[in-house]
Amino acid sequence: MPKPTTIAELRSLVAAWTPAPPMRGGGGIATGVPAIDAALGGGLPRGRVTELVSAAPSSGGELVLAALLASTRAARLRVALIDAADGFAPRSHRADLLRHLVWVRPRSLPEAMECADLLVRDGNYAAIVLDARGVPARILRQQPAGAWHRLRLAAEQNPGAVLVQSAAGVVPAVLWRLVLRTPAGLGDLRRTRAERAAGLAVEVERGHAGAGEELAG
Amino acid sequence: MKFAALWVPDFSLMAVRRGEPALAGRPVALVAGEGRKAVVREASPEALRVTPGLAVPLAAARCPGLLLRERDPAAEVEMQRLLLAAAFALSPRVESTAQGCCTVDLQGADAARTEAALHRQVLDLRELGVPVRIGAGGTPLLARYAARRADPVLIVRDRGAFLGPLPLAFAGPSPQQAAVLEAWGIRTLGGLTALPKAELGDRMGPEGVALWERANGESPAVLRLAEPSRTFVATWNYEPPVESVEPLLFKLRRFAERVALELRSAGLVADGLSLSLLLEDETDYYRQFGLPEPGADVDSWLRVLQTHLDTVRLKERVAGVRLVATPARPEQRQDGLFDTGLADPNSFWENLARLSALVGDGRVGTPVPLDSHAPDAFRLERPAAAVPAPEVPPVHPPRGGVLRRFRPSLPARVRCGDAGPVALEGAVRGDVRVSLGPRILRGDWWKSGAWAVEIWQVELAGGGLYQLTRNAQGWWIEGVID
Numbered sequence: 031m032p033k034p035t036t037i038a039e040l041r042s043l044v045a046a047w048t049p050a051p052p053m054r055g056g057g058g059i060a061t062g063v064p065a066i067d068a069a070l071g072g073g074l075p076r077g078r079v080t081e082l083v084s085a086a087p088s089s090g091g092e093l094v095l096a097a098l099l100a101s102t103r104a105a106r107l108r109v110a111l112i113d114a115a116d117g118f119a120p121r122s123h124r125a126d127l128l129r130h131l132v133w134v135r136p137r138s139l140p141e142a143m144e145c146a147d148l149l150v151r152d153g154n155y156a157a158i159v160l161d162a163r164g165v166p167a168r169i170l171r172q173q174p175a176g177a178w179h180r181l182r183l184a185a186e187q188n189p190g191a192v193l194v195q196s197a198a199g200v201v202p203a204v205l206w207r208l209v210l211r212t213p214a215g216l217g218d219l220r221r222t223r224a225e226r227a228a229g230l231a232v233e234v235e236r237g238h239a240g241a242g243e244e245l246a247g
Numbered sequence: 248m249k250f251a252a253l254w255v256p257d258f259s260l261m262a263v264r265r266g267e268p269a270l271a272g273r274p275v276a277l278v279a280g281e282g283r284k285a286v287v288r289e290a291s292p293e294a295l296r297v298t299p300g301l302a303v304p305l306a307a308a309r310c311p312g313l314l315l316r317e318r319d320p321a322a323e324v325e326m327q328r329l330l331l332a333a334a335f336a337l338s339p340r341v342e343s344t345a346q347g348c349c350t351v352d353l354q355g356a357d358a359a360r361t362e363a364a365l366h367r368q369v370l371d372l373r374e375l376g377v378p379v380r381i382g383a384g385g386t387p388l389l390a391r392y393a394a395r396r397a398d399p400v401l402i403v404r405d406r407g408a409f410l411g412p413l414p415l416a417f418a419g420p421s422p423q424q425a426a427v428l429e430a431w432g433i434r435t436l437g438g439l440t441a442l443p444k445a446e447l448g449d450r451m452g453p454e455g456v457a458l459w460e461r462a463n464g465e466s467p468a469v470l471r472l473a474e475p476s477r478t479f480v481a482t483w484n485y486e487p488p489v490e491s492v493e494p495l496l497f498k499l500r501r502f503a504e505r506v507a508l509e510l511r512s513a514g515l516v517a518d519g520l521s522l523s524l525l526l527e528d529e530t531d532y533y534r535q536f537g538l539p540e541p542g543a544d545v546d547s548w549l550r551v552l553q554t555h556l557d558t559v560r561l562k563e564r565v566a567g568v569r570l571v572a573t574p575a576r577p578e579q580r581q582d583g584l585f586d587t588g589l590a591d592p593n594s595f596w597e598n599l600a601r602l603s604a605l606v607g608d609g610r611v612g613t614p615v616p617l618d619s620h621a622p623d624a625f626r627l628e629r630p631a632a633a634v635p636a637p638e639v640p641p642v643h644p645p646r647g648g649v650l651r652r653f654r655p656s657l658p659a660r661v662r663c664g665d666a667g668p669v670a671l672e673g674a675v676r677g678d679v680r681v682s683l684g685p686r687i688l689r690g691d692w693w694k695s696g697a698w699a700v701e702i703w704q705v706e707l708a709g710g711g712l713y714q715l716t717r718n719a720q721g722w723w724i725e726g727v728i729d
Binding site for chain 1: 339340475477513514515589590591594595598599601606607610611612614615616622624625627630631636637638641644645646648649650651652654682683705706710711713726727729
């Protein structure tokens with residue numbers, strides 16, 4: 031092997047020695063929310079952690095989850111929901127839209143992180159949702175950054191897309207962080223869920239310019 | 248059995264032996280220090296009457312034919328990585344506790360299957376030249392004690408019976424503590440834990456309490472988690488450089504064994520290999536190989552490498568070697584008529600069992616709303632092995648919000664006007680801008696557990712939609728409408 035003489039050669043050599051995580055291709059997991067899918071370049075990126083912040087109550091976090099469940103159900107993909115605050119309401123969804131869902135109800139945030147660790151490495155789930163909304167901010171702050179880092183590394187080695195839902199940004203160094211800020215009004219509930227999802231406004235607080243291209247590859 | 252410890256006795260010596268096959272079955276001692284101060288650090292079981300700390304000339308006199316070696320840090324790193332990869336095959340939660348020791352968090356794992364996996368792991372590692380012992384117990388420390396007594400696997404089911412006869416040295420007393428306890432006639436962990444902990448603390452201070460807890464096998468159940476390997480690389484420098492292909496192949500086999508185990512533990516396979524040979528004149532010989540079928544089979548890798556190396560003629564001797572495996576996901580099969588719909592059924596069902604053990608029964612599964620009007624009526628079912636085809640969507644698409652519940656519902660103080668709630672107080676507070684309701688739900692009126700509830704939806708002036716219920720006990724905030 032010739033010795034590198036330029037920075038470009040050195041970079042390609044380092045890339046050969048430390049190969050990138052294998053799970054990039056295969057397209058994203060469509061959430062069924064056009065604004066999110068457009069922002070992420072085709073849906074939740076596989077092998078990556080995406081954070082969705084519901085900055086205001088009733089700003090649509092649960093609606094996004096419902097849309098994701100509908101979209102993955104149509105594609106017959108399996109989804110895991112780790113519900114750290116035990117807030118998921120099955121009766122808000124049609125029974126048929128839950129048949130691909132594995133709902134995990136941990137009793138604490140550390141337990142939820144352990145569950146996420148197992149599920150992300152499982153390899154059978156197209157999407158793993160860790161819902162940390164409703165977990166007190168004090169508890170979230172106590173969670174060591176290393177645990178999120180570990181989750182991110184595990185996600186990179188596996189085919190599933192990881193979505194963390196929170197009330198304030200909690201995942202350090204996350205590739206994508208999207209924010210929902212607009213609370214719904216009672217009048218909005220007269221529209222169908224699909225119409226509401228189509229009108230959902232999403233703000234990209236943190237985004238990785240190259241991620242969309244990676245997904246296409 | 249919550250934790251397991253993988254332990255290699257005489258780790259440094261075993262690392263040297265693993266890299267030098269000629270040492271197998273012969274008396275070997277690892278030497279520390281130089282010249283007249285050199286002493287034996289570790290000795291193989293074949294080196295009869297040679298004990299650590301013995302001066303080298305004395306050791307050689309006691310055991311004719313004794314082979315002396317120095318520590319090999321590179322070989323130790325290689326064997327520690329192998330041990331870590333084996334630990335990751337048991338659980339993703341692994342601590343690299345010390346040289347030659349890894350602790351594994353097995354909480355939630357099926358006990359019978361895990362016990363079988365521990366025995367299998369011992370056999371696999373011994374085949375790779377690692378004489379591992381495995382102990383398991385309720386705490387990390389107990390598991391490590393058990394590993395030191397294992398032959399080759401020991402699972403501690405009765406903590407008291409196991410710890411009682413162990414020598415005091417297991418708990419690592421300081422020389423002062425050891426002297427005091429010896430004077431008291433205490434020589435075992437059982438003897439120490441028979442003393443009242445508080446009174447021991449009065450006499451020996453906090454260090455005495457810590458010693459008592461160690462003697463009782465107590466340790467925090469928190470592990471400093473290690474990360475599984477993300478690069479699958481092995482490097483070795485030969486001193487002196489080698490000329491023939493045999494030492495190269497031997498080292499490549501050792502590398503391949505470790506890298507393949509790391510790949511398997513991460514659920515990956517290799518779809519290519521790259522080999523670099525560093526030559527004596529500081530030039531490199533580099534070659535990439537595509538594998539006919541992606542996999543983690545050491546023999547097939549070696550066949551590819553050997554076939555190539557047999558044809559290579561180099562002008563210089565080989566001073567170093569580097570092997571890199573390119574990771575890939577195992578090929579997934581297309582679903583067939585009798586397929587389960589799971590890419591990895593074993594992992595799926597095993598992880599579900601672990602999750603159940605972790606979060607409790609009845610807290611993992613596929614939710615199914617019950618045929619009832621009662622709020623929050625659902626059951627959890629075992630997930631289907633295959634995701635069924637979706638039903639035809641309803642003619643009228645769903646409207647309204649999606650509820651996110653507070654479990655249990657939060658008690659609320661609600662001020663009411665003529666048209667319903669006008670303000671909330673309590674965990675959620677604010678003036679109500681608009682309200683919708685009441686919707687009355689009743690159920691089980693034909694039997695003793697009859698219930699009735701009034702449901703309101705309110706929009707607060709400061710933003711946020713909430714679902715309220717009122718029953719005989721008062722007002723409750725049931726959740727956020729999202």
